Amino acid sequence: MIKQRDKSKKRNAIIEAAVHAFIEMGFDRASMDYIAEKAEASKRTVYNHFESKEVLFKAVIQHFVQQSIEEKQIPYQANVPLEAQLNKFAELKVGISTNQLKMNFMRMAFGVMITHPNIAAQVMENAGNNDDGLQAWLDDAVADGRLIIEDTALASEVFWSMCSSAFFWMPMLQGELDASKAETLKKEFVATFLARYSK
Amino acid sequence: MIKQRDKSKKRNAIIEAAVHAFIEMGFDRASMDYIAEKAEASKRTVYNHFESKEVLFKAVIQHFVQQSIEEKQIPYQANVPLEAQLNKFAELKVGISTNQLKMNFMRMAFGVMITHPNIAAQVMENAGNNDDGLQAWLDDAVADGRLIIEDTALASEVFWSMCSSAFFWMPMLQGELDASKAETLKKEFVATFLARYSK
DNA sequence: CCTTATTTACACTAAAAAGTATAAATAATG
DNA sequence: CATTATTTATACTTTTTAGTGTAAATAAGG
Numbered sequence: 001m002i003k004q005r006d007k008s009k010k011r012n013a014i015i016e017a018a019v020h021a022f023i024e025m026g027f028d029r030a031s032m033d034y035i036a037e038k039a040e041a042s043k044r045t046v047y048n049h050f051e052s053k054e055v056l057f058k059a060v061i062q063h064f065v066q067q068s069i070e071e072k073q074i075p076y077q078a079n080v081p082l083e084a085q086l087n088k089f090a091e092l093k094v095g096i097s098t099n100q101l102k103m104n105f106m107r108m109a110f111g112v113m114i115t116h117p118n119i120a121a122q123v124m125e126n127a128g129n130n131d132d133g134l135q136a137w138l139d140d141a142v143a144d145g146r147l148i149i150e151d152t153a154l155a156s157e158v159f160w161s162m163c164s165s166a167f168f169w170m171p172m173l174q175g176e177l178d179a180s181k182a183e184t185l186k187k188e189f190v191a192t193f194l195a196r197y198s199k
Numbered sequence: 200m201i202k203q204r205d206k207s208k209k210r211n212a213i214i215e216a217a218v219h220a221f222i223e224m225g226f227d228r229a230s231m232d233y234i235a236e237k238a239e240a241s242k243r244t245v246y247n248h249f250e251s252k253e254v255l256f257k258a259v260i261q262h263f264v265q266q267s268i269e270e271k272q273i274p275y276q277a278n279v280p281l282e283a284q285l286n287k288f289a290e291l292k293v294g295i296s297t298n299q300l301k302m303n304f305m306r307m308a309f310g311v312m313i314t315h316p317n318i319a320a321q322v323m324e325n326a327g328n329n330d331d332g333l334q335a336w337l338d339d340a341v342a343d344g345r346l347i348i349e350d351t352a353l354a355s356e357v358f359w360s361m362c363s364s365a366f367f368w369m370p371m372l373q374g375e376l377d378a379s380k381a382e383t384l385k386k387e388f389v390a391t392f393l394a395r396y397s398k
Numbered sequence: 399c400c401t402t403a404t405t406t407a408c409a410c411t412a413a414a415a416a417g418t419a420t421a422a423a424t425a426a427t428g
Numbered sequence: 429c430a431t432t433a434t435t436t437a438t439a440c441t442t443t444t445t446a447g448t449g450t451a452a453a454t455a456a457g458g
Binding site for chain 1: 226312357
Binding site for chain 3: 204205227230231232242243246250251252
């Protein structure tokens with residue numbers, strides 16, 4: 001019978017340090033020595049918790065994903081203009097793009113996954129689930145007779161395609177989007193979507 | 200007076216080898232030794248042509264950009280359905296996404312640019328110019344009275360947002376898109392666009 | 399206060415890769 | 429053919445960093 005003590009404190013400190021080191025200097029250039037120093041731990045302790053840099057990275061990703069699961073479900077409301085409700089969906093994406101920490105983290109993560117396909121594969125296994133609830137919302141709006149959509153999955157993709165490109169991919173690789181520009185685009189995307197699918 | 204001989208042959212062999220090495224193994228893991236070997240040149244020769252790996256990378260990018268400048272202008276045609284003409288614009292993006300070599304190259308290039316911001320900055324200086332001719336086409340269509348658009352620049356962005364997300368970013372980071380799926384999306388994008396802006 | 403799980407300091411190893419030096423070999427061009 | 433610009437082979441330096449070994453120090457928890 002082995003006594004177990006609470007290792008979580010050092011472990012969390014290491015993950016926290018790794019998150020910032022990876023964001024700051026990228027996966028390859030953030031050395032284990034540097035991470036240990038920032039975590040106020042010895043390098044040996046880092047390796048006692050995470051047997052390799054790759055394992056540490058995966059833990060960092062998981063830590064981040066954990067934090068990001070705050071299912072922002074937007075329920076369909078019969079007596080609110082569709083425009084306003086769709087705006088909220090678009091706002092979800094805009095919200096991510098203006099969260100500097102989150103964007104930097106994702107930029108870093110994509111960099112790693114492009115550069116190290118083997119790590120990417122392992123990370124992707126634990127990913128999945130990408131439902132924003134838009135399709136459910138569309139189904140409700142159709143049932144309520146306010147939208148005419150044959151294929152709500154397809155319509156959902158149309159909407160997210162517009163938003164993702166402008167509010168996610170572009171800012172991700174080309175830097176933050178101007179706020180008023182974002183507003184203009186958001187309005188136009190919603191208007192375009194409604195032109196196609198509303199009665 | 201120094202006699203100049205033709206060094207372009209070796210130089211091109213090196214660039215060619217570097218292109219494939221970078222695509223195959225990524226910037227960091229493609230060593231100068233490996234590139235030299237693939238180019239059937241000595242490492243010293245590689246360094247005689249390109250004073251550093253970074254300089255070589257920039258030459259590779261330039262080589263690629265040079266090849267990609269085949270201005271596929273699509274002129275406005277008064278007596279052809281708008282749908283068919285817009286399809287061609289969408290096809291431009293689909294075309295890129297199904298060019299495996301091109302996508303692999305761009306994936307690699309983005310990886311480098313995310314991972315090495317200093318290189319990214321230098322590469323970006325020589326970039327610019329991203330006009331696909333859609334806005335000009337829209338202007339013509341508006342002048343011809345077949346579309347009603349206040350801001351053709353904005354409308355152009357709406358169209359490219361849809362297409363870029365589905366036909367570029369997603370395939371770039373998540374692998375090739377199914378052909379029939381691409382066809383479905385393309386149709387829906389064009390239909391959505393026309394629902395918003397056609398008479 | 400004792401036991402011992404956990405952490406630390408520090409000195410290693412091993413590997414990889416960028417870039418350099420130099421003298422000899424090769425081949426373009428007049 | 430002769431000249432010499434270019435290329436080659438080879439051995440080298442330097443730097444960086446992942447990961448390990450070990451004995452001593454620390455501190456959690458009963």
